Structure formats: structure tokens, C-alpha cells
Amino acid sequence: MSNDLAKLAARIATLERRLTQQTRTSQLAYSSIEDGAVEVYDAGGSLRAIIGQQPDGTSGVIAVNGPRPPIPSAAQVEPVLNGLRITWDGTFTDTDAAPLDLSRIQVHLLKSPETEPDVMWPAATIEAASGASVTIATNYYGALWVRLVAVNTSGTPSAPSAAVQTAARRAASADLGNGVIQQGHVAVGAITTPHLAVGSITPEQIAVGQGTNLIPDPGFEGAVIAGAVAAAGAPWSLARGNRTGVGVRVDCLADEATYFTLPLATVPVLAGAQLYLAVDVLVSDDLNAQAVKILARWENASGTVLGYGVVEKPNPAPGMWQRITGQVAAPQGTTRAVLALETSAATTGWAVFDNAEAHTIFGRVVGGARAELGPDGLRLYDETGEVAVSLVTGTPQYLTLRSGGQAVATIDTNGNAGFADLAVAGELTVGGDPVTALLGAQARGLVAIDYQTASVRTTGSEYGFVELAFEADTTRMYRIVFDAIANPSAPGGELQLRLRDGGTATPTITSPQLQLSTHHLSIGNSSRVRLELIRSGTTLGVGLHRLLITFKNEYGPDGQYVDLYGAPNSPGVLYVEDIGTHVPETGGYNTGGGTSAPPTRTYTKTYAASWSGSYANRSGYNAYYGNSCLQGYYSSNNGTQASLIGFPAQLTTDLSGAVIQKAEIYLYFEHWYYAAGGTAVIRAHSHAARPVRFSCDTEAKSINWSRNQGKWVDITSVFDSTKWRGIALDPNTTNRTYYGRARGVGQTYAPKLRVTYTK
Template sequence: MSNDLARLASRIAALERRLAQQTRTSRLAYSSIEDGAVAVYDAGGSLRAIIGQQPDGTSGVNVVNGPRPPIPSVPQVDPVLGGLRITWDGGFADADAAPLDLSRVQVHLLTSADTDPDAMWPAATIEAASGASVTIATNYYGDVWVRLVAVSTSGTPSLPSAAVRTAARRAAAADLGNGTVQQGHIAVGAITTPHLAVGSVTPDQIAVGQGTNLVPDPGFEGAVIAAAVAAAGAPWSLARGNRTGVGVHVDCLAETATYFTLPLATVPVLAGAQLYLAVDVLVSDDLDAQAVKILARWENAAGTVLGYGVVEKPDAIPGMWQRITGQVAAPQGTTQAVIALEASAATTGWAVFDNAEAHTIFGRVVGGARAELGPDGLRLYDETGEPAVSLATGTPQYLTLRSGGQAVATIDTNGNAGFADLAVAGELTVGGDPVTALLGAHARGLVAIDYQTTSVRTTGSEYGFVELAFEADATRMYRITFDAIANPSVAGGELQLRLRDGGANAPTITSPQVQLATHHLPIGNSKRVRLELVRSGTALGAGLHRLLITFRNQYGPDGQYVDLYGAANSPGVLYVEDIGAHVPETGGYNTGGGTSQPPTRTYTKTYAASWSGSYANRSGYNAYYGNSCMQGYYSSNNGIQASLIGFPVQLATDLAGATIQKAEVYLYFEHWYYASGGTAVIRAHSHASRPTKFSCDTEGKSISWSRNQGKWVDITSVFDSTRWRGIALDPNTTNRAYYGRARGVGQTYPPKLRVTYTK
């Protein structure tokens, strides 16, 4: 009994221990988040964090909509050689401690004490929440103001700290040892002739611009342009460049028409020299200016302005980056040129410039036979000074070849060509159709024939007479004809002619019959008899056909026989003709009582594209390319690109209730990543007008193209009459063999759709 009590007490103690353990277990010990997330909201109902699977498919903790961080304390700023050292002590002007969601503290260099920092453009960042120092290099030695901005993990910036005025320290004699100052440390114009002894600087120690570009820092990414912009002051500033990097921004607000000019470089130039100038420009919707431009201001040795060489864009399209290019020539007396950006006679709006170029054009530039070579390409002039060859980008290109002063071959600016003789090793196309296809659309004539000059006799049984074989094409139409002489022994009855088809096998009198012709024998004398059949290659079946003509007499007097023959002066003949491309059957039975239904007909109609456009990352419409049709991957700027091409509403009307026999599209690809050409992937879409987001069918057809080739291609397999209203170019791959540009609506050789249908 005592043992039982002891065991009972032991079991009760064990249960108490288990109960204690269970009560201490977390409420989520056996919980999980399955393919989702937990949203965290504050007391006011605002979303503060997302724990688990994020909207982009990743997993983690994402803090959003956090409160504005406190204002950082005033930084300690120490000038250093060619820069500034900024120290933040980790404190805040309006808080005792750093917030738990602090991400970093941005350092901003500003042109005035009251300038508001742009959180998108910090000069540096301090990552340590406890404070740290950063050193910022600069070639600008004027006054700047330093302000700090705290940024939370949710991306919310604080108000800026109080501004601290400072300036970078210039180099003193004690700072400069052997080799301390090297290429890129000296701004253009910073050192003048009195500072240099003869022979102290050799050509290999001087760098002006980059490569053959006379503009230092042409991408506007470095200290040279930053110093130039800072020196020019308002209205010039740095801004986001062409898709990536840094550009130069000018605010064109003025009470009267004003010329806003920013010099980029002063370079030596001799009279008669030519420069190639180019720059990317982006303008606002409200820009009111004569033009935006890049120019060369021609000056003599005394600095007197002799004139201007201008490359401008007077009608720039707002909101779209555009490149302006051109050539300018220096007048007599020129010794130097000032390369500058300018917004001319402006009163409102703004403009941004990026990627400036100024290159010397090599070659004699005045009169007679000569060559000009520049960044945009090559130009050759004949002895009269007229251009004979122009292979330059951004301008019409043409080529004239001469022999003995006479033109023997020409390719003009529209792509029209003239040659004495032309030999084509590959495929020759006309209007996008291969010549073989154009010829194939018509009858090809006889494909097989046989003549008969002997006779065969039947006395009532079916006999074979002549065999003829040919290869049938499913896309063609054929006429099979037999003509010979029949001679009955006595009048009466009829002669039955049969056409039998053995296919690829030897034909016999039991082979399938494909046609029958009967001829009455009213007199016991010779008469011509004939059998004819028109049939499509589809109905016959593609491939070899061994045809057999058989004959027999029937319903005549007893003992009648018939000879079927041809003579030397009047032979019999069996022949097969190709009479053209396949034509679908469109007729129907009609007893003669009339019908209200219109007859079924075959139509072939060509539709010009009504809209087109490209889509970056296979997503949003990219207005940068206008109506051009891009496909494939070139860089991460636009990702994998795709295009949509649409056709007028008449297409939907015509195809309603129709059966498509053939659908073809014409595209002209002017460029591929590789000189050898590329591959287009064509799909169908159902958009009636150009959408803001890209979408298309998944089924596609891949077709090879050459550069500057326009051609018709068959897309019947991916196009139907009930859903599709246009085509998409969508390779959906980063393989550059698929990167190309086709012409769109409003350009030469625009897209077209040709549909053959019955209705």
C-alpha cells in the first residue's frame, strides 16, 4: 500500500513539472508564416513594418513609414589639403539618443547657408550611429557650407543641421614633394605662361580632355565640372544626367531674354580647322528659349571674339533626351576656341546637358578632292569639291563610285542603288518579298509530259494505257490533262477514261480513281477523247504520284472493241501543269433559287501599322525611342526591351467571321548588335491602341534577319482572326544576338501586315 502511494506521489510531481514547462512556452513556439507576411501598424493605423515575404518576393523585415529622424548636431569641419574633413559626434540637436531606425547621416556641401540639401545628392555619408569622420576631396577652394541630414531605415530624411561655413585648404610649398602634383590635379587655365619655365613641361605630361575629346570631364562626373559649375553659380548646378550619372542643369528664369553660358574648356585652334561638337540635352515643358546648344567661341591671340560655331536644337522635344551633333569651322585669325554650353535668349524653364564632345576633324577642309575624318565618320570629296562618299552617323549616308571621272555605281541617301551589273549570291527580295516567292505566285507551267504514238485495244475489259509520274507540292495547284484518239470497231456504247493514282507505288487498274470521263461512240470511226482534272497539291497529297490512264468500252454491240492510240502525225498526250499557288475553295451549291448570303470569296489585304513603340524592361512604354521598335538586351539602363505594333480597327472588321489562310508581317530591321544580323522573336497581341504596359501572347516565332533588311515573313502559326490585332517583338533574353531595332510608324519602310483570308 505504501509503495502505491509513493508511485502516485511521483506521478503527480512529474505532471506538475510538465505543467510548469508548458506555461513558460512562447505562444508562437509552434507557429510559422506560410507564404505571407505579418504587417505591423502603430496606434494610428499606419503601416510601420512588414515581417516575412516582401512584395518583391524576398523575405525579411522591411521598415516603412517611419517617423522623421531628429536633427543631427552641428558637425565639426576641418579644412585639409584639397578637401574637407567632416566629423559628427553622434549627437542630435533635438533628441538625447539616436533613434533605433537610424540608417545613416548624409553630408551635404552647399553653395549658400540657406540652400536646402537634396537627399538624392549627398557628398558623402556617415554610417556609424555613434558618429564618425569622412574626408571629401574637392578642387574648389571657394566658400562652401556643410549641413548634415539623418536618414531612417525607411528612407525618411530629417531636417538639416545648422550650416557650417568652410573652405578647402590650398596646397602650400611644404605640401608639394617630388611627384605630388600629377595628371588630372591641375584644372584647365589654372597655370599660365609666367608660371612655367621653358622645357619644364613636356607633351607627355599634359592631358587635355579625354582621348581626342577636347572637353575635360565630358561626362560631368568629376571635380573639373563641379568647380566650373560652382564658379558660375546660379543658375548653373549639377543634376541627374542622361539615365545615369551627372548632368549640368541651367535654370532659365529671367525677366528679359537672357543668354545663359557655361564655358567648359579653352583649347588652341588654328584658322580653317573644323570641330565636331555634340551634347545630350533634356528640356522642360515650359522652356522658352531661342535654342539649347553647344558652341565654340572663336578668339584671336588678344582674346577678341571673332565669331561663333554653333550646334543647336531650337525645337527640342520636352521630357526626352536628345543628342545634337554638327561640325563648325574656325574663321581667319583664330588661335583658340572656348567650348561652352548655352541656353540662348531664354526667359522660362530649364535644360540639362550631358556627355559633351569636341573633336578635331582631320583632313584638308577647303576645296577640291579631299577627305574629312571625325568622330561621326568619313567624308570624301571629288576634284570638283562635291561630296562623293559620306559614311557619317547622324547625317544622310551615300556612296558614288567613279571610273575615269564617270559614275559607275551609286547608293543615294534614300537607299536607292544603281549598278552596271548585279550578281546576288544569296536571296534577292523586292519590296520585302523574295523574287522566288513573287515568281512562285504565278503558274510554273508543265512539270511532266508523255506522248503516245502506238495503240492499245480493249474488248470490254479495263486496260491501262499510259503512266506518268510527278512530285506534288501541297502549296500548289495542278491541272492533269489526257488527250488521244479512240477508234471503235462499230458504232454504239461509250468509252470510259479513268485517271488512277498509285501514289509512290506502281499503279494498276485497281488503284484509286481520281477522275472519270465518258465519250459516246455514235459512229464506228476515230474521234478525239479527253480527260481533265484540276486539283490542289493538298488534296492530292505532297510527294510522288504515279498516274495511270485506263480505258474500257461499255454498253455497245456484242463483239465491239475499241483502240486507243496516237499516231506520229497526231500523238496522244498526258501532261501535268503547275497552274499557280494554292487557292482555297470558296464556291457552294445553289439550285438557282437565289440566296441572301453573299458569296464566299478569298481576299488578300495589306494593312499599314497605325501605332508602334518600345517598352523598357518589358514593362512601361519608353518614349525615348519614339515609334522605333526595340527588342532584346543591350544594358541595364532599359533591361530586356520589347515592342508592340498595332494595326487599324479595319483589320478587326475584316477578320470578323473570316478564316485566315495566311498572315504575313513586313519589318525592316536597321540595326542588330552584331554586324552579321540577329534573330527577331515575333508574337501576337490583342491591344487596339498603344498600352502603357507591355503584354503579349506567349507563343512566338523566331526568324533571322540581316542588318538593313526589310522582308515579309509568314506568321500564320501565331496569328488568328478572333483575338490578335497586332504583333510584338519580344525575345525575353539577355543574349545580345536578339538585340535589334526595327523601324516603326512614321519612318521609312514601316511595319505592314498582309492577310489572305476567306469570308
């Protein structure tokens, strides 16, 4: 009995041990997430985290929609030489502990305590959640206020901390050890010649232009321009540049017309020297100014101003970057030029400048035959001092070739050309249409003919007379004519002429009949008989056709026979004539009782484009290029570009209920990435006006184009009269064979649509 109790106790102990193990085992010990993610929501139903595979294909734990972080404690600020040391102690104003999803602390330098920080433009960041210090260099020594912003892993910013006032420390005599003063620390004019020993400063130790550009820091990204802006003070400041980088902004607020000028550099220049000046400009809608400029102020050795060389934009279009370029020449007595940005006679608005250029034009300045070479291109002058060749960007280009002082060939600024003789090895186009197409649209005349002088007789049965073969084209119309002499043995009855088609086989009297012509034999004497047929190549069918003329006398007196013949002095003839391009059938039956329905007609109408534009990254409209039409990939600035071209509402009205026979588009491509040309990819779209976002049809047609070539191309296969109202240029590839620029609305050789339709 005791042995049984012992066994029972041991069994109970084993069961208890197993039960304990089971309850302590994780419920997900043998679970996994297969090709997916677990989403974590809070009590309010908001998504807070994604665990597993993320939308971009990576894996991990990503926090989203996190709560706004607490406000960091105020910064501790210590001025240092040419900068500030900013310290955050790791605490917050309204909580005892840092949030678990803290990502970083942004440091913002502001020019007033009321300014709200822009979280897109922090001066620096502190990454340590426990607090840390960061040193920020600056050449600005005025009052600054430091504010901190906490950002969590979801990207949510906190409210800014309290503003702490400070200022960077200027260099003192004790700070000026060897190599302490660097590029950009010395303002223009601060050190004059008596202070410098010969050879004490070399080009490596001063701010000089980059390459052939006389302007130091022309992209406005470095310390040189930062120092110039800081020295000028308000209203000059740094701002976002042309698409990327940094630009220089001027706020033109004044009670009366004021000239706002920012010197960029002073460079040595001799009298008569020419400079190429250029800069990108962006202005506000409310800018009220005489002009925005880049200029050279000409001075002599004593600093007297001798004049100004100005490149300006009097009425720049607001809201879009534009480049202004030009060429200026130094007057007599000039020894130096002060290069500067300027907004002239301004009272309201703002302007931003970027990417400034000032290059020396190489070549003799005045008199007779000479050459000038600059960043914008090449100019050649003849012996009279007139420009014979101008191959420059941004201005009209032209070319005149002379022999013995006489012009023998010219291409003018509008692209009109004159030559003594012209030989074209490739295709010659007129108005975008190939000459071959223009000539081919007309009647081509006879394509096959045969004369008959012999006699053939029939006595009541169908008999063959003459065969003639030709090749038919489905895009053409043909007239087939037979004319000969018939001589019956007795009057009465009729002569039946038949045109039969054997196709590619030998024609016989049983071959398909194309036409029948009957002639009354009222007299027993010779008379002319004729058969005529007009057919399209589409109806006849493409390719070889072996035609046969047969004849038969019918309903005449017994024993009647007929001779069909031609004579040497009056031969019979059978010929095939090409009478033009295919014309669709538009007629209909009318009993003569009157009808209200208008007749069906064929129309060919040409529509000028009413709007056009380019789209960066195949997405938003890119106003930078205006109405120009770009396609393809050049750089990451705009990504893979596409364009839309639209046509007036009249097109919709005209094509309502119409059947399109042919749709053609005219485009003038002025540029391709490769000199050999490129490939345009044409699609259709249904936008009635220029949309904000890009979209088009998927069906496409690819056409090869040369540079500076305008031509008509057939797009019937991608154009539907019931839906499409314009075209898109959309290669959707980074292959630079497809990067090109076509002209748009308002430019010479603008897009046109030509539609042939029946209605």
C-alpha cells in the same frame, strides 16, 4: 513510521524540483522555422518585421513600415579648406534617445534655407548612431545651408533638421604648400602667360582633354566641370545626366531673349582645322529658345572673335534625350577655340547637357582628292573635290566607285544601287519578298507530259491506255488534261474516260478514280475526246502520284469496239500543269432563288503599322528610341529590351469572322550586335494602342536576319485572327545574338502586316 515519513518528504521534494525545472524551460526550446518566416504585426495590424526567410531568398530579421524617425538636432558646421566639416552630436530635437531602428543620418547641402532635401541625393551620410563628423569637399564658396535627415532601417526618412548657414573656406596664402593646388582649382583665364616660367607647368599638372576628346571631363562627373559650373553660377547647375551620372543644367528664365553660354575649355586650333562636335541634350516641355547648341568660338591671338562653329538642335523634342552632332571648320586667322554649351535666345524652360565631344578631324581640309577621318567616320573626296565615299554615322551614307574617271557603281543615300553587272550567290529579295517566292507565286507551267501515237482497243471492258507520274506540292494547284482520238466501230452509246491515281504504287483499273469524262459516240467515225481535272496539291496529297487514263465503251450496239489512239501527225497527250499557288475553296451552292448572304471570298491585304516602340527591361516604354524597335540585351542601362508594333483598327474589322490562310510580317533590321546578323524572336500581342507596360503572348517564332535587310516572313503559326492585333520582338535573353534594332513607324521601310484570309 518515521522512516515512511522521511521517504514521503523526499519524494515531495523531488516532485517540487522537477516542477520548477519544467516551468523554467523555454516553450520554443525544441522548435524551428522550416523554409518560411514569422511576420510581426503591431496592435493596429500593420506589418513591422519579418523574421526568417525573406522574399529574396536571404534570411534574417528585417524591419518594415517602421515609424518615422525623430528630427535630428541641428548640425554643427565648421568651414575647412575647399569644404565643410559637418558634425552631428547624436541627439534629437523631440526625444531623449535614438530610435532602435536608426540606420543613418543624411547630410544635405542646400542653396537656400527653405529648400526641402531630396533624400535620393544626400551629399554624405553619418553611420554612427552616437554621432560623428564627415568632411565634404566643394569648389562652391557661396552661402550654403546644412540640414540633416534621419533614415530608419525601413527606409523611412524623418523631417529635416533646422537649416544651418555656412560657406566653404577659400585657399589663403598660408594654405598654398607644394601640391596644394589641384586640377580644377584654377578658373579659365585666371593665370596668364607672364605669370608662368617656361617648363613650370607640364601636361600632367593641368586639366586636358581625355584621349582625342579636347574637352576635359566630357561626362561632367569631376571637379573640372563642377568648378566651371560654380564659377558661372546661376542659372547653371549640376543635375542628373543621361540615364546615369551627372549632367549640366541651365534654367532659361529671362524677361527677354537671352543667350546662356557655359565655356568648357579653350584649345589651340589652326586656321582651316575641322572639329567634330557632339553632345546629348534633354529639354523641358516649356523651353522657349532659338536652339540648344555645342559650339566653338573662333578667336585670334589677341582674343578677337572671328566667328562661331555651331552644332545645334533648333526644335528638340521635349522629355527625351537626343544627341546632336556636326562638323565645323576654323576660319583664317584662328589660333584658338573656346568650346562651350549654349541655349540661344531663350526666355523660359530648361535644358540639360551631357557627354560632350570635340575631336579634331584628320586630313587635308580643302582642295582635290583627299580623305577626312573623324569620330563620325570616313569621307573620301575625288579629284574634283566632290565627296565620293561618305561612311559616317548620324548622316546619310553613300558610295561611288569610279574607273578612269567614270562612275561604275553607286549606292546612294536612300540605299538605291546601280551596278554594271550583279551576281548574287545567296537570296535576292525585292520589296522584302525573295525573287524565288515572287516567281514561285506564278504558274510554273508543265511539270509532266506524255504523247501517244499508238492505238489501244476495248470491246466493252475498262482498259488502261497511258500512265504518267509527277510529284505534288501541297502549296500548289494543278491542272491534269488528257486529249486523244476515239474511233468506234459503230455509232451509238458512249465512251467513258477515267483518271485513276495509284499514288506511289502501280496504277490499275481499280485504283482510286479522280475524274470521269463521257463522250457520246453518235457517229461511227473518229473524233477528239478530252478529260480535264483541276485539283490542289493539298487535296491530292504531297509526293508521288502515278496517274492512269482508262477507257470503256458502254450502252452501244452489240459487238461495238472502240480504238483510242493518237497519230504521228495528231498525237494524243496527257499532261500535268502547275497553275499557281494553292487557292482555298470559297464557292457555295445557290439554287438561283436569290440570297442575302455575301459570297465567301479570299482577300490579301497589307496593313502599315500605326504605332511602335521599345521597352526597357521588358517593362516600361522607352521614349529615348522613339518609334524604333529594339530587342535583346546590350548593356545594363536598358536591360533586356523588347518592342511592340501595332496595326490600325481596320485589321480588327477585316479579321472579324475571317479564317486566316496566311499571315506575314515585314521588318527591316538596320542593326545587329554582330556584323553577321542576328535572330529576331517574333510573338503576337492584343494591344489596340501602344501600352505603358510591355506584355505579349508566349508562343514565339525565331527568324534569322542580316544587317540592313528587310524581308517578309511567315508568322501564321503565332497569329490568331480572333485575338492578336500586332507583333512583339521579345527574345528575353542576354545572348547578344538577339540584340538588334528594327525600323518603326515613320521611318523608311516601316513594319507592315500582310494577311491572306477568307470571309
